[in-house]
Amino acid sequence: MQLKSKILAAITVSFVTVAAALSVYNQEVVLPNAVKNQFDNQKDYIKVVYDGVKKHASAISENENQKYAPFFSKIKDSAFDKFQVDSNKQGLLDYTAFPYFAQSNADEQFFETTQDIPDAENCLEMFSVPKKNQETVLNNLKAFNVNIGSYWCKLAEGKKFIGYKLHNDADKNFIFVKVINENLDYxxxxxxxxxxxxxxxxxxxxxxxxxxxxxxxSKKVLLSSDNKFSADEITDEMFAKAKEQREIQFESKSDKVKLVTMIYDPESDFYVSVQTPKGPIIKPAVTGTFILIGLCILGLCALAALAIKNLEALKKDLTAIANNLDVVSANILSDRKKMNEIQSKMDCNRVDFEAIGKVVKSVENLGNSIVEKVAGKVKELEDKGVEDSKNSAKLARIELMNAMQRDMMPAGKDMPNSKFLDIASFIMPSKENPSDFYDVFRVDQDNIGIVFGSCNESNTKTISGINTCTTFVRNALINQTMLPGETLTALNKLLMLKQSDNYNISIVVMILSEFTGNFIYSVAGKRTPIIVHVHKASLLEPKLMQSELGTAKDTIYIDSKGKMSYLDTLAYIGKGIDSVV
Structure with a gap:
């Protein structure tokens, strides 16, 4: 008998013997162990699920008792913060104005009162807290140092109000009242x-x-990790058994065989069931080993027969291809000329096996491809590096400009308090050329100073010019009691002396009486503010349209006058915006 035949016969006998032995081993050992291991896994898993359900259910229920303490604490903090901001207390309303506040769209207000506040509601009842839970909620409030007696609750005009009562050294009582917008019902x-x-x-x-x-x-599913789970998979007998023994394990055969572990909680009267299909557990144990070993043995048989027939020729060709690969890998980043010389020595006709000849050709193609792609990638990376450098410098300049512009503009906390006007602050700098600016400040007890402006350029020197404008205008109106026209005339002379770049600034300076609505203003440039009343809007029309700051040294800017009501809104359209709605 030839050596090849002997090898094949030996492999066949070995395969049959191993297959029979594995069949017996899987049936008697692997299968029971797989089921036992899965039941052990389920036992650990169901403990995690059971503890998690108890913990999260308790947390969800307890969360209702604990959600009021942060809310009451926030109201108290807001009351003290706003009380400290309004130090002279001249802008406070008398409590008798509460009905008008309740009918308005305002969210919060401080009231002054010299008597006890009447008509208070029970705060917890207003939030629909059941009587059985009120003591728990009150204890939780005490734990957060919340004194419910310091709060005042009220239902009015279909709204819910909550207030915090304060008392100061002048024997005056104050109350901070806020509309409750969120749903806090228990x-x-x-x-x-x-x-x-x-x-x-x-x-x-x-x-x-x-x-x-x-x-x-009642077999109602309260929570499930599998939308296809059906309570019918567990019989009434299994429910009864779980209730009696607290924890059971069994094989359910309702549809497909499943391994099931159940725990019953007598305190809250619910069951936790963990299910795992039996098929995916035992199938790998039964068939996996056979398939893997069978494929390996068959592959080895084919390789052994081929190796016996062509071992020497194969060894020679493999040695040749290994040498070629070593040469190519050592020179893979060489230039095109040298790579062509190396590949010309790799002759596919010198090998005995067609498949290995294809490998040699693939190595040749690989070398060509790498040389071409490396050269292309190097060029691409060089171009990308140059472009990234340009973009980074541009983005850094824009970000710097945006940051400098935002820092100069007054924020909400910098705005003057007004008893009659709504004053708010918002700015979104241009992504490419930030150049607009504004300023709002109190000139004296009766008047508000307003500045709108826009520059024709956008760079760091422009930011310096804008800063000069806002600082100069504030000083002129507040400390030197100058009118807007005088202020712009003096500012224009200052900018013409200082500036070295060809830029100009459009600007509107206004003094507004917050009591009468009368205002005096002066404009440098073509853009003027808009007064919006209900559905109508009109541009302010100054006596004379005058040139921008920084264009004519001896320009004398004149004042114009106007009037607006408390229902009007003052708006200004900066550069780059064609219309406003």
């Missing part, structure tokens, strides 16, 4: 309702092969 949930609200992802990860369900005594 949700009285039982354990089963709380379980139904649990997020499954908070208990276990999604990649587990186990699925679980939480059921009540």
């Amino acid at each position: 949700k009285d949930l039982n354990v089963h309702q709380s379980i139904a609200k649990i997020d499954v992802s908070e208990i276990v990860s999604e990649n587990s092969i186990n699925s679980f369900a939480v059921l009540d005594s």
Whole structure:
């Protein structure tokens, strides 16, 4: 018998023997172990699920008792913060004005009162807290140092109000009142309702092969990690057995065989069931080993027969291809000329096997491809590096300009308090050329100073010029009591002396009486503010349209006058905006 035949016969006998032995081993050892290991896994898993359900259900229920303390504390902090900001207390309303406040769209207000505040509601009843839970909520408030007696609750005009009462050294009483916009009504949930609200992802990860369900005594599914789970998979007998023994394990054969572990909680009357299909567990144990070993043995048989027939020729060709690969890998980043010389020595006709000849050709193509792609990538990276440098410099300049512009503009806390006007602050700098600016400040007890402006350029020197404008105008109106026209005339002379670049500034300076609505203003440039009243809007029309700052040294800017009501809105359109709605 030839050597090849002997090798094939030996491999065949070995395969049959191993297959028979593995069949017996899988049936008697692997299968029972796989089931036992999975039941052990389920036992650990169901403990995690059970503890998670108890913990999250309790947390959901308890959260209703704990949600009021942060809210009451926030109201108290807001009251003290706003009380300290309005130090002279001249802008406070008398409590008798509360009905008008309740009818308005305002969210909050400080009131002054010299008597006890009447008509208060029970805060907890206003939030629909059941009497059985009120003591728990009150204890939680005390734990957060919240004294419910310092708060005032009121239902009026279909709204809910909450207030915090303060007392100062001048024997005056104050109350900070705020409209309750959020829904704070108490949700009285039982354990089963709380379980139904649990997020499954908070208990276990999604990649587990186990699925679980939480059921009540009527077989209603309260929570499940598998939308296809049906309570019919578990019989009444299994429910009764779980209730009696607290924890059971069994094989359910309702549709497909499943391994099931159940725990019953007598305190809250619910069941936790963990299910795992039996097929995916035992199938790898039964078939995996056979398939893997069978394929390996068959592959080895084919390779052995081929190796016996062509061993020497194969060894020679493999040695040749290994040498060629070493040469190519050592010179892979060489230039095109040298790579062509190397590949010309790799002759596919010198090998005995067609497949190996294809490998040699593939190595040749690989060398060509790498040389071409490396050269292209080097050029691409060089171009990208240059472009990235340009973009980085541009973005850094724009970001610097944006930051400098935002820092110069007054924020909400810098705005003057007004009893009659709504004053707010918002700025969104241009992404490419930030150059607009504004300023709002109190000139004296009766008047508000307003500045709108825009520059024709956008760079750091422009930012310096804008800063000069806002600082100069503030000083002129507040400290030197100058009118807007005088201010712009003096500012224009200053800019013409200082500036070295060809830029100009359009600007509007206005003094507005917050009591009468009368205002005096002066304009440098073509853009003027808009007064918006209900659905109508009109541009301010100064006596004379005058040139921008920085264009004519001896320009004398004149004042114009106007009037607006408390229902009007003053708007200004900067550069780059064609219209405003």
